[in-house]
Amino acid sequence: MNERRERRPSRPERGRPGPRKEGPSRPPQIDPARQVAFDVLRAVREKDAYANLVLPELLRNRRISGRDAALATELTYGTCRAVGMLDAVIEACLVDRSLAKVDAIVLDGLRLGAYQLLRTRIPEHAAVGSTVDLVRAEVGSWIAGFVNAVLRSVSEKDEETWLNELAPDEAADPIGAYALRTAHPRWVARSFAEALGDKGAELKAALEADDDRPDVHLVARPGEISADELAAITGGDVAPYSPYGVRMPAGSGDPGDVEPIKEKLAAVQDEGSQLCAVAVTKVPLTGSDERWLDLCAGPGGKAALLGALASISGATVDAVEKAPHRAKLIENAVQGLPVTIYVADGRETDLEPGYDRVLVDAPCSGLGSLRRRPEARWRRQPSDISDLTKLQGQLITAALDLVRPGGVVTYVVCSPHLAETEGVVGETARRAGAEIVDARPFFPDVPQLGDGPYVQLWPHRHGTDAMFCAVLRKPETAG
Ligand SMILES: C[S@@+](CC[C@H](N)C(=O)[O-])C[C@H]1O[C@@H](n2cnc3c(N)ncnc32)[C@H](O)[C@@H]1O
Secondary structure: OOHHHHHOOOOOOOOOOOOHHHOOOOOOOOOHHHHHHHHHHHHHHHHOOOHHHHHHHHHHHOOOOHHHHHHHHHHHHHHHHHHHHHHHHHHHOOOOOOOOOOOHHHHHHHHHHHHHHHHOOOOHHHHHHHHHHHHHHHHOHHHHHHHHHHHHHHOOOOHHHHHHHHOOOOOOOHHHHHHHHOOOOHHHHHHHHHHHOOOOHHHHHHHHHHOOOOOEEEEEOOOOOOHHHHHHHHOOEEOOOOOOEEEEOOOOOOHHHOHHHHOOOEEEOOHHHHHHHHHHHHOOOOOOOOEEEEOOOOOOHHHHHHHHHHHHHOOEEEEEEOOHHHHHHHHHHOOOOOEEEEEOOOOOOOOOOOEEEEEEEOOOOOHHHHHHOOOHHHHOOOOHHHHHHHHHHHHHHHHHHHEEEEEEEEEEEOOOOOHHHHHHHHHHHHHHOOEEEOOHHHOOOOOOOOOOOOEEOOHHHHOOOOOEEEEEEOOOOOO
């Protein structure tokens, strides 16, 4: 056994307290920011909670603000995102190389500590000591020696050195190498590579951009406030592509505190989502253009933008949502707009066919917005995809039934996974005899859109989520 391995800790047996002398005798010093992060990690793991919903609530309830809130946010989201990379390093620090038998709550603590050691400038003694205290307070003093020893072992090298040791060779296995380095599951990295048609520099750039903290994007409601005005009020920048968009740097504070958002003149919405909603309205039509349908509308981001544009052009929008609680959110988003909400399954509505434009913003894997949902990359499974594509195909088919001959169906997903994008669209359009229209002209001035006919946006190219958009036209001759 080499010197380093001798110093590695053995894992504790589950639920079996070790000798009392392992734990330091001083009482644990609990830091509120780290306690919040630790509690959110637990809620994410035990209750399938969403970190970006639980964290603000805990911060509010515990009256944590300012620097403590910023630290809690950084540690929570950073740890959630980096789980795969952190686990690889932690596992390398265990004598028997198995994480599986480390108590889940202890592993939460180890991840939180390892994140601080590898991806922040927090001094080693603070990262290790505070983590030992957190886990000790939760599990008992007997665990302190183990946590301390694992984290001391993690701290022996920086992230780069660990990754050089643990990552597969970049030339032999670029997907595996970039996946570990950017803390993505391999299957997600592979799906990005397939969509990009690249396993080299562009894949690396895409995964790196996906691992960054994203800007906050706001949408200025058309007819109420302009993007220039919104940018001036918020101190943000007018977005490069959406005529209604404003971008604010990550960590600019709670967008809910922005006055135009409180007054419902603006909302938080990724610029890619804005572009897709706007594209729905830009496809040329012959004949009527009054009845628009949003077939998967909750929580109402695109319905609100479509509603505002419909109100200007004299159209109306029907918004369908299957989940009643999400339909409630639409109500809140579309107040004062010409939008009617229906709680129904989009595959079998009682709606009168003959819509001029239909948006299918289908349920999807969300692989395109992983940067905005810290824990999502580790929760999604490849096996989710086939159920989703079945549902997506059925929703597109229903939309083609509801649109009038010559009308358009715009299909959008927040995913670059080929099965959810080109795969399902190509197959469904072929079966229904729908024409696939080149979507690129409806994204004017957006660069790097490839060869069409589909539009795939990317964080590393456009600074947006990886939204996909396809436009289908129902043939004039169709019944
Ligand atoms: C990607 S989200 C839509 C986002 C929304 N367009 C927005 O911009 O805020 C998909 C929505 O479809 C809903 N949904 C899932 N299955 C559905 C179905 N069979 N019919 C209608 N809506 C469905 C989900 O509850 C979810 O709210």
